[in-house]
Structures are given as structure tokens and as C-alpha cells.
Amino acid sequence: DAMVIQNPRYQVTQFGKPVTLSCSQTLNHNVMYWYQQKSSQAPKLLFHYYDKDFNNEADTPDNFQSRRPNTSFCFLDIRSPGLGDAAMYLCATSPWPGQAQHFGDGTRLSIL
Amino acid sequence: EDKVVQSPLSLVVHEGDTVTLNCSYEVTNFRSLLWYKQEKKAPTFLFMLTSSGIEKKSGRLSSILDKKELFSILNITATQTGDSAVYLCAVEAGNQFYFGTGTSLTVIP
Numbered sequence: 649d650a651m652v653i654q655n656p657r658y659q660v661t662q663f664g665k666p667v668t669l670s671c672s673q674t675l676n677h678n679v680m681y682w683y684q685q686k687s688s689q690a691p692k693l694l695f696h697y698y699d700k701d702f703n704n705e706a707d708t709p710d711n712f713q714s715r716r717p718n719t720s721f722c723f724l725d726i727r728s729p730g731l732g733d734a735a736m737y738l739c740a741t742s743p744w745p746g747q748a749q750h751f752g753d754g755t756r757l758s759i760l
Numbered sequence: 761e762d763k764v765v766q767s768p769l770s771l772v773v774h775e776g777d778t779v780t781l782n783c784s785y786e787v788t789n790f791r792s793l794l795w796y797k798q799e800k801k802a803p804t805f806l807f808m809l810t811s812s813g814i815e816k817k818s819g820r821l822s823s824i825l826d827k828k829e830l831f832s833i834l835n836i837t838a839t840q841t842g843d844s845a846v847y848l849c850a851v852e853a854g855n856q857f858y859f860g861t862g863t864s865l866t867v868i869p
Contacts (some may be wrong), residue, residue, distance in 0.1 A: 682855075690764075690848065690859035691803070705856075738802050748794055749857070751802035 651675070651707060654739050654752035661729055662760050669755045678738040679745055680722040683738040685754070690736055697722060698745055726757075734759045745752030763787075764851050764859035773867055783849030786832040793825055793832050796848040798862065803848055806834070806839045840869045842858050 652673045661667040671680065679698050683691035695714045696703050702714065711733070713725045726733055736756050740749035767782045783793065792810045796803035807816045809825035809832060820839075825832045836843055846862040861863050 688861070690861045692859075693857055740802075748805045748808045750805065754802050 652741055652750050652752035654755050656755060657729075657753065658756050658758070659760060660758045663731065664700055667726050667729055667757065669726075669737050669739075669757070671722045671724075671752055672720050673739075673741045673750075674720070675741055675743075675750060676719065677741035677743050677750070678719075679742045679747075680716060681738075681740040681742075681749060682722070682724045683740065684733075684734045685738055687735075694724070711726050729757070731758065731759050746756045761866070764849055764858045764860040766847075766849050766863050768863060769861070770864040771866070773839055773865070774864075775839060775841060775867055777867075778835065778837045779839060779865060781834040781836075781847050781849075782831060783834070783860055785849075785851045785855035785858075786830060787851050787858060789854045790827070791852040791854070791857055794852070794857075795823055795832070795834050796850065798848055799844075800847045806847075816847045836865075839865075841867050841869055843867050 655670050679695040682694045684694055685691040692711055693705050694708045697716045711727050715723045736754045738754045739752040744751045764785045773779055792809050794809055795806040797806055802845045807823045812825055812827040818821045844867045846864050848862045849860040850857045
């Protein structure tokens with residue numbers, strides 16, 4: 649089945665140690681999104697790519713960066729994770745901007 | 761500031777009850793409103809609404825949008841324990857999505 653796959657499902661890192669989360673899709677969708685979801689809160693959009701066009705949300709911290717080397721893959725890099733970055737990170741895709749998004753199962757990030 | 765507000769925040773009902781979840785929004789350049797169901801993992805898509813007054817249905821779930829009054833409702837009839845989840849409303853404005861904090865629904869046998 650076509651799907652959105654996130655790896656790893658659970659990631660533990662140390663305070664200040666860079667970490668990379670990955671997302672791949674077999675849907676051939678043009679748009680990929682990264683969301684941060686903290687406990688009992690709505691998902692918050694960090695970035696999205698429309699093809700290779702990168703869009704950074706105004707309030708996304710500089711500590712967060714993203715790469716999309718090809719249509720199928722997208723990475724979220726956290727350069728120096730702080731305790732406040734512990735959250736579920738959701739990757740989503742959509743065929744075109746403004747269409748319904750398909751989500752991966754998420755990566756739960758813990759910071760020690 | 762754009763915002764999406766859902767109510768109630770949480771709801772506990774018995775199996776077989778009918779529930780109505782609300783989503784109001786205040787955004788510029790509205791394009792669509794989406795409903796998602798989130799259980800333990802990622803949200804799964806339910807409905808996308810772009811036009812006022814046209815009901816969308818999927819089994820026991822239905823939803824409608826009022827673009828004049830800026831809200832949407834999600835109805836679930838004959839609820840089942842499997843309907844227990846957080847229901848998220850998201851509004852697309854421009855090319856950005858804004859999520860509400862969700863309504864947590866618990867259906868007890």
C-alpha cells in the first residue's frame with residue numbers, strides 16, 4: 649500500500665546532540681510537511697516543501713532545519729535539541745497544496 | 761491572528777448516542793476545512809469541506825460547513841467504542857494549515 653513512513657518511531661537523544669528524523673513516501677505527492685505535536689496540543693506546522701520549494705513557518709526556531717533531497721524523502725534536522733523540543737514529530741504529504749494530507753505514524757522524540 | 765477553536769474540549773458519551781463536535785475559525789484567505797481523527801498515532805483524514813451547506817457523509821459520520829458564520833460541525837451517530845479518539849479540525853488559509861486543539865471523545869459501552 650502507498651504510504652508515509654517515518655523512522656524511527658521513537659528517538660532518544662541527549663540535550664544539545666544533533667538529531668535527524670526521516671520521512672519517506674510512496675504516494676508520489678508533491679507536497680511534504682513537518683509538524684510538531686506536544687502533548688494535548690494541536691499539531692504545529694514547522695515547514696513544508698512544494699516540490700523543491702521550501703517554506704519555513706515564521707515562528708519555527710532556527711534550531712530546526714529540513715532537507716528534501718528527492719520527491720520521496722524529507723528529513724527534519726534539530727541542530728541542538730533542548731528539553732522543550734521533546735514532542736511527537738509528524739510528517740504528512742499531499743498531492744498539491746491545499747489538498748487533504750496523509751500522515752505518517754510520527755516519531756516520538758525524547759531529550760535526556 | 762488566525763485561529764481555529766474546537767468545542768467541547770472533551771466529551772464522554774454512551775454507545776449509541778449521537779454527538780456533535782464544533783469547529784469555529786477566524787482566518788484570512790480561507791480555502792478549506794478538514795476534519796481528522798487521531799487515535800494513538802497520527803491523524804487520519806475524515807472530510808474536506810470547501811463549500812457552504814453541502815453535507816459530506818461517510819457511514820455514521822457527517823460534516824457540514826457554514827462559511828457565513830465561520831464554523832463546521834462533525835456529527836457521529838450511533839457512536840461505538842471505536843469512535844473514541846481526538847477529533848481535529850484544520851483550516852487551510854493560503855497554503856498553510858491551522859489546527860484546533862481537538863475534541864477528545866470517549867465512548868463508553
